[in-house]
């Protein structure tokens with residue numbers, strides 16, 4: 001599938017200007033909650049929740065949003081705040 005066809009078929013631009021899937025749940029979520037394109041999943045899916053990248057600091061609004069539904073993001077954020085208090 002051409003990239004432009006993939007974008008037109010499956011993606012939209014959200015309020016932050018990022019490409020996101022145009023339907024929820026993700027159209028690639030298969031039975032038993034398995035990703036049907038796991039080996040070719042998008043970069044954001046591979047990288048989520050960005051806890052080993054500077055994204056977690058540089059995109060604070062995204063990190064805060066992710067911490068509302070992703071436990072590891074919440075705990076990493078909590079740890080960073082605790083470490084900062086010790087400085």
Ligand code: SF4
Pocket residue numbers: 026027028029030034035036037038041042045
């Ligand atoms: S890993 Fe990404 S592409 Fe796969 S089901 Fe989840 S959100 Fe969709």
